[in-house]
Structure formats: C-alpha cells, structure tokens
Amino acid sequence: MNKKLFAMLALVIVASMVLTACGGNPSTAAPAEPPSAETSAPAPTTAPAAPAPAQVEFTAPGYGGTLATVKERGVLICGVNSQVPGFGYVDAAGAFSGFDVDYCRALAAAIFGDPDKVEFRPVTASERFTALQSGEIDILSRNTTWTLQRDTELNGNFVHTTFYDGQGMMVPKDSGITDLAGLEGGTICVQTGTTTELNLADVFASEGIAYTPAVFDNADNTFAAYAEGRCDAVTTDKSGLVARRAVLPDPENHVILDVTMSKEPLGPMVRHGDDQWFDIAQWTVFAMITGEEFGITSANIDEMMGTATNPEVRRFLGLEGDLGLKLGLENNFAYNIIKLVGNYAEVYDRNLGPNTPTYIPRGYNSLYTDGGLLYAPPFR
Amino acid sequence: MSAKNSPSSATPFWRDERVLQTFGQVVFVLLVGLFFYSIARNMVTGLARQGMALGFDFIKGMAGFDIGEMLIEYSRSSTYGRALLVGLLNTLIVSVLGIIFSTILGIILGVARLSTNYLVNKIAAFYLEVMRNLALLVFLIFWYLGVFLKLPRVKDAIVWPGNILLTNRGVGIPWGIPTETFGTYRLILLGGLVLASAVAVFLHYRGLRTGRPPLTTLWFFVTWIGAAVIGWIALPSAPLALDLPYVKGLNLAGGRILSPEFMALFSGLTLYTAAFIGEVVRAGIQSVSKGQVEASRALGLSGFQTLRLVVFPQALRVIVPPLTSQYLNLAKNSSLAVAIGYPDFFYVSSTVINQSGRAVEMISLVMLVYLSISLLTSLFMNWYNQKIRLVER
Numbered sequence: 001m002n003k004k005l006f007a008m009l010a011l012v013i014v015a016s017m018v019l020t021a022c023g024g025n026p027s028t029a030a031p032a033e034p035p036s037a038e039t040s041a042p043a044p045t046t047a048p049a050a051p052a053p054a055q056v057e058f059t060a061p062g063y064g065g066t067l068a069t070v071k072e073r074g075v076l077i078c079g080v081n082s083q084v085p086g087f088g089y090v091d092a093a094g095a096f097s098g099f100d101v102d103y104c105r106a107l108a109a110a111i112f113g114d115p116d117k118v119e120f121r122p123v124t125a126s127e128r129f130t131a132l133q134s135g136e137i138d139i140l141s142r143n144t145t146w147t148l149q150r151d152t153e154l155n156g157n158f159v160h161t162t163f164y165d166g167q168g169m170m171v172p173k174d175s176g177i178t179d180l181a182g183l184e185g186g187t188i189c190v191q192t193g194t195t196t197e198l199n200l201a202d203v204f205a206s207e208g209i210a211y212t213p214a215v216f217d218n219a220d221n222t223f224a225a226y227a228e229g230r231c232d233a234v235t236t237d238k239s240g241l242v243a244r245r246a247v248l249p250d251p252e253n254h255v256i257l258d259v260t261m262s263k264e265p266l267g268p269m270v271r272h273g274d275d276q277w278f279d280i281a282q283w284t285v286f287a288m289i290t291g292e293e294f295g296i297t298s299a300n301i302d303e304m305m306g307t308a309t310n311p312e313v314r315r316f317l318g319l320e321g322d323l324g325l326k327l328g329l330e331n332n333f334a335y336n337i338i339k340l341v342g343n344y345a346e347v348y349d350r351n352l353g354p355n356t357p358t359y360i361p362r363g364y365n366s367l368y369t370d371g372g373l374l375y376a377p378p379f380r
Numbered sequence: 381m382s383a384k385n386s387p388s389s390a391t392p393f394w395r396d397e398r399v400l401q402t403f404g405q406v407v408f409v410l411l412v413g414l415f416f417y418s419i420a421r422n423m424v425t426g427l428a429r430q431g432m433a434l435g436f437d438f439i440k441g442m443a444g445f446d447i448g449e450m451l452i453e454y455s456r457s458s459t460y461g462r463a464l465l466v467g468l469l470n471t472l473i474v475s476v477l478g479i480i481f482s483t484i485l486g487i488i489l490g491v492a493r494l495s496t497n498y499l500v501n502k503i504a505a506f507y508l509e510v511m512r513n514l515a516l517l518v519f520l521i522f523w524y525l526g527v528f529l530k531l532p533r534v535k536d537a538i539v540w541p542g543n544i545l546l547t548n549r550g551v552g553i554p555w556g557i558p559t560e561t562f563g564t565y566r567l568i569l570l571g572g573l574v575l576a577s578a579v580a581v582f583l584h585y586r587g588l589r590t591g592r593p594p595l596t597t598l599w600f601f602v603t604w605i606g607a608a609v610i611g612w613i614a615l616p617s618a619p620l621a622l623d624l625p626y627v628k629g630l631n632l633a634g635g636r637i638l639s640p641e642f643m644a645l646f647s648g649l650t651l652y653t654a655a656f657i658g659e660v661v662r663a664g665i666q667s668v669s670k671g672q673v674e675a676s677r678a679l680g681l682s683g684f685q686t687l688r689l690v691v692f693p694q695a696l697r698v699i700v701p702p703l704t705s706q707y708l709n710l711a712k713n714s715s716l717a718v719a720i721g722y723p724d725f726f727y728v729s730s731t732v733i734n735q736s737g738r739a740v741e742m743i744s745l746v747m748l749v750y751l752s753i754s755l756l757t758s759l760f761m762n763w764y765n766q767k768i769r770l771v772e773r
Binding site for chain 2: 125126127129130133153154155184185186187192193197198200201202205211212213214215216217221224225228229230232
C-alpha cells in the first residue's frame with residue numbers, strides 16, 4: 001500500500017514537471033534562433049568560430065531573435081483582449097477590432113508592410129503574462145497596466161504607453177451612490193489577475209471602507225454578474241467601464257462615479273531579452289504619435305511623399321536616411337504604419353471617437369501640444 | 381539435455397531468459413528516466429534563458445488582493461501562503477459538505493431506483509439519466525446564472541420559514557454565536573461522546589453474549605444527543621445565541637451568509653455526484669443475490685430490516701470501491717469553481733500565478749495538493765473497505 005502511494009506520488013511530481021515543461025517548450029525554440037542576417041545594418045551576429053576583433057559591439061543573447069522568428073513564420077502573433085469593445089473585441093462578423101488590436105496591425109504593417117499578417121490570440125488577464133513569457137505570443141497588446149513588478153518579476157518590458165487611464169467605479173443609477181464611501185459594506189465585482197483587483201484592495205483599505213470582493217476570471221463573467229445585481233458596483237479601468245457599459249442590456253441605467261482610484265498607463269508589453277524587438281514595438285507607437293504630430297494621415301500620406309520638404313518628415317517617411325534599417329525593418333516602416341493603419345488620432349477616432357458607441361474624450365491621450373501626454377522622441 | 385542442468389556453461393547469458401527479462405526492465409526504466417530528465421532539463425534551461433529561477437520564496441510575499449469568502453482571518457496584507465490556505469479551506473469545506481450530502485441523496489436515489497412503486501422508480505430513473513448525461517460545467521453555470529443570481533434583490537428578499545433569506549447576494553441562514561458558556565458546553569459534548577461510546581461498546585458486547593442484534597448506532601446517537609440536550613438546559617445561559625440574518629443597507633448581515641458562488645457550486649456538485657452515487661448504490665444492491673432477500677423474508681425480517689441487516693452489509697462491499705472514485709471526482713470537480721468565481725484553491729492559485737508570475741511552482745503545488753487530497757480520501761476509503769469486507773472463515 002505504502003509503496004504504491006510513493007510510486008504514485010513520484011509519478012505525479014514527474015508528471016507535473018512534464019506539463020510545466022510543455023508550457024515552456026515553444027519559448028526555448030524562439031529565442032534560440034540565431035539573429036538572422038536580414039539586418040543590413042552592421043549587426044555583429046554570433047559567429048562562433050571567428051573571434052572578429054574588428055567588431056567588438058556587444059549583442060545580448062536573444063537579440064533579434066523575435067523579429068527573425070516572426071519573419072520566418074510570416075505572421076505576427078499578438079495577444080489581445082476579446083471582451084472589451086473599443087480596445088479588443090470580436091465583432092459580430094468574427095473579426096477582431098479595437099484600439100489595442102489596431103496597434104498589432106500597425107506592428108504587422110511595420111514588419112511586413114501588410115497589416116493583415118497578424119494572428120490575434122485572445123488571452124485572459126490571468127494567462128497573458130504566462131503566454132508572453134512562454135513565447136506563445138510575440139507581443140501583448142491587451143490594455144495592460146505598466147507596473148514595476150510586471151517590468152521586473154514578470155520578465156516584461158513595457159513600451160511607450162498608448163493609453164493613459166485611471167481606475168473607476170460604475171454603479172447602477174438608482175442606487176444613489178455618488179462616492180466610494182457610499183459603498184461601505186457593499187459587494188464589488190472585479191476581474192482577477194488585474195492591477196484593478198490590487199488597487200481596489202489598496203484604496204478601500206486606506207480609506208477604511210469595508211467591502212466584499214466578488215472576483216471573476218474574465219470581463220464577460222464580471223459584467224454579467226454585475227448586470228444580474230450580484231454586486232453593488234463594478235470596477236475596472238475607466239476606459240473599460242465606458243466600453244463595457246455600451247454592451248450592458250441597459251446602458252442608460254448605470255453611472256461611472258467621478259473618482260479615479262489609480263493611475264493606469266496601458267501599453268504593449270514584450271519579453272525581456274530582445275532589445276531589438278523592444279525598439280521596434282516602441283517606435284511603432286512613436287511613429288503613430290509622430291504621424292499625428294506632423295498631420296500625416298492615411299489619406300494624405302501619398303501626397304506628402306511627393307511634397308515633403310521638412311527633413312524630419314522626410315526621414316520619418318523613409319525618403320531620407322536609414323532609420324527603418326537601424327531597427328531591422330524596411331526603411332519606409334513608418335509610411336506603412338500610417339498608410340495601412342493610420343496615425344494615432346485616426347486609430348483613436350476609429351475605435352474610441354465620438355462616432356463610436358465607446359466614446360471616450362481624448363483627455364490625457366492628446367498630443368503634448370494640445371495639453372495631453374503624448375510626446376514622441378524625434379525621428380533622427 | 382545436459383545443457384539444462386548447467387545453464388551457466390551451456391546457455392550464454394544473452395540468451396538466458398531471466399537475464400534478458402531483467403535487462404529489458406532496466407533498459408525501460410532508464411529510458412523513462414531519461415525522458416523525464418530531458419524534459420525537466422528543457423524546462424530549467426528554458427526558464428534560465430528567460431532569466432527566471434525556480435523557488436518557493438515568493439510564498440512569503442504580500443498577496444495584495446482580497447478574497448470574498450474565508451474561514452480564517454485574511455486581508456490584503458497577508459502572505460500568498462495564507463491566501464492559498466484560505467483557498468484550500470474553501471475547497472475542503474465544499475468537498476466535505478458535497479460528499480456528505482451527495483451520499484445521503486445518492487443512497488435515497490439508489491433505493492428509489494429499485495422501488496416497486498412505479499412513480500418513485502420512474503422519477504429516480506429520470507433524474508439519474510438526466511444528471512449523468514449533463515456536462516457538470518454547464519450544470520454549475522446554470523445553477524449560478526440561472527438560479528442563484530436570478531433570486532430577487534436584497535430589498536425584496538424571499539423569506540422562507542425558519543428565517544432563511546433568499547437573495548441574489550446570497551442565502552442567509554440563522555446561525556449560532558458562541559456565548560461565554562460555550563467553552564463549558566464543548567466539554568459537555570465531549571463527555572457525552574465518551575459516554576455514548578461506552579454505551580455502544582457495552583451494547584456491542586451484550587449483543588455478542590445474548591445473540592440479539594443490538595441497535596448500537598441508534599443508542600450511540602440517542603445517548604449523545606441526550607447529553608447535548610441536558611447540557612444545553614442545565615447551563616445557566618444557552619451556549620449559542622441565535623443570530624438571524626437580516627437586511628442591512630446594501631447587503632445581508634447577521635446569521636450566516638452563503639454566497640451565490642458557494643451555493644451554486646455546492647448544489648451543482650452535490651446533485652451531480654448524487655446521480656452517480658445513486659447508480660453505484662443500485663448496482664451494489666442488485667449484486668446481492670435474490671436468495672438472500674428471500675431467505676431473510678422467510679425468517680420474518682421486515683422490509684427495512686432486510687435492507688439494513690442483510691442487503692446493505694453485503695452490498696457495501698461492492699459499493700465502496702466505486703464510491704471512493706465518486707468522492708475523488710467530487711473533490712477534483714470542485715476546481716470548476718473557477719468558472720463561477722468561488723474562491724477555491726485552484727482559483728486562488730491562479731490569482732497568485734498571475735500576480736507573482738510563478739506559474740511552474742504554483743502549478744506543481746496545485747497538483748500536489750489535489751493529489752494529497754485524493755490520496756488521503758482513498759487511504760481512508762480503503763481502510764473502510766478493509767473493515768467492512770466479508771470475513772470468510
């Protein structure tokens with residue numbers, strides 16, 4: 001009897017290793033790819049035999065691996081949300097749409113010159129980091145909040161924030177609640193695996209408000225329970241509240257309280273260890289912001305190509321210099337982004353603009369020249 | 381034929397069957413070992429490449445999130461370990477309650493299925509067929525979204541006799557709050573248990589001496605409950621004060637509030653597993669040969685006596701092993717709680733994985749815990765099976 005038990009125990013421990021190893025498998029393949037010679041910039045690849053003392057430039061292991069893998073595969077795999085209208089949502093036709101989804105398309109346009117060479121993989125809040133770590137997705141673009149712990153312990157690097165948000169609280173209109181203190185003793189619906197869940201605990205503990213969390217593992221379940229009256233309030237990023245309110249059965253009966261519980265800078269996230277990939281992801285964001293700053297849109301960009309005289313605009317469009325090549329991309333990567341997907345304002349208006357059901361005023365997400373926080377470094 | 385007498389000289393060892401068999405087994409074990417070793421190595425190098433190290437130190441880190449239901453003290457500043465403990469207790473409570481209630485319901489169903497009463501028989505048959513052919517996850521979600529969340533809001537709570545409040549925030553039931561005499565009362569209960577055991581032992585031996593079957597179990601409980609009742613009355617003040625649930629502001633307060641998630645999981649698991657247990661019980665009863673029943677009826681035993689003294693003891697031998705696997709299923713199925721947001725062990729661990737990023741460690745831990753729960757359950761059930769098996773002379 002005892003022997004049998006031990007044997008079973010041993011088997012399970014081993015089995016657990018197998019399972020977990022399987023999760024790690026794809027990743028071992030991805031970064032192992034040697035940096036390909038597609039970078040025409042003088043990239044010192046890891047030529048093992050030749051010591052090559054002339055090129056002493058240091059490349060970290062994994063540098064360039066992601067781009068090589070993506071190019072070889074011919075398609076970018078992007079981890080997105082599928083449940084938040086305006087950011088990442090599967091529409092009635094079964095297609096992905098939204099602000100975060102368009103970022104993926106912009107990245108695909110930068111790499112392949114084709115915004116459709118992207119495979120969207122819906123991930124839940126709680127599985128997203130594992131998916132990124134294990135290499136199942138190349139980039140995570142799923143309204144993810146930039147935090148120190150995620151930057152370090154979760155092995156991620158956040159590129160420039162694409163959406164500045166704050167955590168809010170939505171309550172039914174007839175509840176008469178106007179501030180957080182009104183929720184004393186109440187139940188609050190929240191989604192697990194989010195910063196929201198942690199902020200909720202922080203804010204209510206510091207304000208001394210007693211509450212019971214009702215925690216669900218995806219946005220659909222969270223808001224379904226809220227709609228059924230399981231909770232007195234539901235909390236997530238304000239953008240998420242606006243987006244989800246639009247798909248509630250009775251949107252007009254719910255109000256978003258005028259409180260901001262936290263800072264939520266949302267942006268794409270990449271794995272540690274591949275700085276080239278980080279740069280590409282980062283400058284894709286900057287290209288979209290810069291496009292808006294220069295007034296370059298998908299409509300007028302072809303005209304601009306012929307008439308642009310400003311050296312920075314010409315560099316941006318790839319008419320001068322070799323900025324794209326430095327990133328390991330085509331020189332006209334920014335042209336492709338703007339032409340095929342659009343600049344920041346276009347993408348914003350398409351998904352969150354006044355003509356959409358998920359309208360959110362630009363607020364902080366305006367150019368610095370308009371009093372917002374969007375400020376891209378120069379294309380030089 | 382001289383070769384047979386001295387195999388060492390005539391048969392070379394590579395043709396000796398015993399050597400070959402042993403050799404084959406050793407090679408197989410080595411291959412399996414190598415396989416697992418390479419997989420483990422693959423994982424470790426993969427993690428190392430991502431700059432991640434394995435380790436359980438994070439368990440002592442601050443959790444930072446709140447949990448809706450807990451049996452022990454817990455707040456956001458508790459450790460991950462404490463959070464996991466809260467989840468484990470939630471899993472255990474729902475499993476234990478589920479096992480108890482599904483066994484009771486299962487036995488009733490199993491007996492009803494064999495009833496000669498047409499209506500009882502058909503109702504049981506219908507229930508068993510429907511339940512056994514449903515997907516448990518679907519059933520759970522039905523109970524959650526379709527039943528417990530569809531109850532009225534707190535202000536229009538349904539009140540059942542006995543002051544049970546039904547709302548979409550949970551089910552409030554009256555509950556006892558320990559008063560200052562509760563400590564003494566616990567001692568009285570313990571004393572009652574000792575007394576009841578003594579009575580049971582006495583009855584057992586008298587039964588052996590006189591040859592009359594004693595109702596040991598019945599008298600055991602009569603003695604214990606008697607002691608409990610006398611103790612309750614004798615104490616200067618009642619050891620438990622009745623606490624009724626009531627509506628307070630946005631939520632229920634007082635009594636004991638069972639959350640919709642708990643109720644849905646508990647009802648779903650119990651009703652589902654009861655169907656399987658019902659089938660196990662029916663099969664067990666049917667395995668007892670008809671002659672046994674006829675013989676006991678011929679001896680003048682009543683229907684109930686036949687069931688209790690002749691059929692059940694024999695059926696139990698057939699029932700217990702498959703019953704064990706139903707219990708294990710119930711405990712493991714409780715991890716479906718994740719679908720309806722009941723903070724069980726698996727649910728809490730997935731939150732911990734997400735907040736700490738320690739997937740490998742946590743998944744190993746989760747598997748170990750479920751394995752331990754299952755092994756302990758089957759250890760107990762095997763012991764019980766050993767105890768009730770037919771002693772053959």
